[in-house]
Amino acid sequence: NHLFHGCRVRFHYGHPDIFDRMFHLTRGGISKASKTINLSEDVFAGYNSILRRGHITYNEYIQVGKGRDVGLNQISKFEAKVANGNSEQTLSRDIYRLARRFDFFRMLSCYFTTVGFYFNSLISVVGVYVFLYGQLYLVLSGLQSALLIKAHHQNMKSLETALASQSFLQLGLLTGLPMVMELGLEKGFRAALSDFILMQLQVASVFFTFSLGTKAHYYGRTILHGGAKYRPTGRKFVVFHASFTENYQLYSRSHFVKAFELIFLLIIYHLFRKSDGKFHVMVTYSTWFMAMTWLFAPFLFNPAGFAWHKIVDDWSDWNRWMMNQGGIGVQPEKSWESWWNAENAHLRYSVLSSRIIEVLLCLRFFVYQYGLVYHLKISHDNKNFLVYLLSWVVIISIVGLVKLVNCASRQLSSKHQLIFRFIKLLTFLAVVTSFILLSCLCKLSIMDLIVCCLAFIPTGWGLLLIVQVLRPKIEYYAIWEPIQVIAHAYDYGMGTLLFFPIAVLAWMPIISAIQTRVLFNRAFSRQLQIQPFIIGKTKRR
Known part of the structure; x- marks a missing residue:
């Protein structure tokens, strides 16, 4: 047991469980105007006591081990x-x-x-x-x-x-x-x-x-x-x-x-x-x-x-x-859509000044596109602002194309699935052909193609962050569906890029053995080594 003198608080494993209500009513209390500010209720109790000329000492009578996060x-x-x-x-x-x-x-x-x-x-x-x-x-x-x-x-x-x-x-x-x-x-x-x-x-x-x-x-x-x-x-x-x-x-x-x-x-x-x-x-x-x-x-x-x-x-x-449908009642652990909505829910209740600051911070992603389009050979060292504005045609075209495929998916995928898949194939071939023709006509090198990707990928992410701030204003318009599809593509792409090197390392058995030996002692290593056999026996039964 621990006792926090001055606050008259009984500690349980180092954290206050019981407060003396009558004492703390004369010391400002521990409740605040916000239901979440008491996430650190012990600290605020100490603040109130000190501000009212209290004196706090910490006396530890019995030291016990605590079940800590490992x-x-x-x-x-x-x-x-x-x-x-x-x-x-x-x-x-x-x-x-x-x-x-x-x-x-x-x-x-x-x-x-x-x-x-x-x-x-x-x-x-x-x-x-x-x-x-x-x-x-x-x-x-x-x-x-x-x-x-x-x-x-x-x-x-x-x-x-x-x-x-x-x-x-x-x-x-x-x-x-x-x-x-x-x-x-x-x-x-x-x-x-x-x-x-x-x-x-x-x-x-x-x-x-x-x-x-x-x-x-x-x-x-x-x-x-x-x-x-x-x-x-x-x-x-x-x-x-x-x-x-x-x-x-x-x-x-x-x-x-x-x-x-x-x-x-x-x-x-x-x-x-x-x-x-x-x-x-x-x-x-x-x-x-x-x-x-x-x-x-x-x-x-x-x-x-x-x-x-x-x-x-x-x-x-x-x-x-990633593919499960989200919606009302679907937990974030079951669907990407529900997780995406929950992850950005804090922006719904943010004040106007915080939203403005968030948008200003998101503008940093447009620096890539603004600086890199002038380094492409297609610009011919032209520093005119019109070159930057023309680069936005690519982004608008991508959003329009996603909207077109999304509309076709909603209207044709259930009854005319063959036609829908054919439209998707034609769209993909048209995009690839246009990209190849543009590369040949403008004589773009591999370096230029890399620069194009580095220029437009951050711009798309910055736009996604900004529309999340503006979501209450645009959520019920037709533009929201392609935005959600693009956000899904970004998360799927990031996850795939992250998963690939892990899979390559997992393909080599020595990496798993080294990781187990470095991170855990012998008892844990033994448990990890026999665990697959235990699982296999359980499945057979």
């Missing part, structure tokens, strides 16, 4: 819940009033022990995006080339030296230094160094980089739109495999989409850069590590994540989830 999905749900709670604290009056009444050093302590850690996580991720979009502007505008030429003529290498030297900070050595110092004081510096090396061998850096993305996403989204909620994590045994569909539902918007965006930025920066190769690697290697971690950490930490029989079942389950 699976990645459980940990991510818990971190999402805590990040939501910290964002609600950031928006509350309580933390504002505390900060106004603290002296400077107490204010720093309050910042570090409450919302500061999550705010720093958000700033760290935003800093990566600001840096890469700045580099994107430099390479697409030609400013980087001009700066490097001028620096070469004047024999100045200060810019590259500064950027290359800061890459050592991206290793995370400075952020890991306080931990090493603390372990050194407790165990000795030799033990601290060996523990640090062992953590890297156990891919701890991959886990913490992935957790950084979880904290930043849920903290930033709740700051902007609200929608904090309790997320049950459970205490189940985690030697069992989480399906690809479950991982995609949980991490698609928080990690996978952001990782693909980082990869797009890095590829474009690599294609159009003018700097030295060694300088380029030193500047971007940490971002590549972050992007790959956000993409594949859920499968690396997933038991039997690279077992071939599990991969086959995951692919069937993924296709079934």
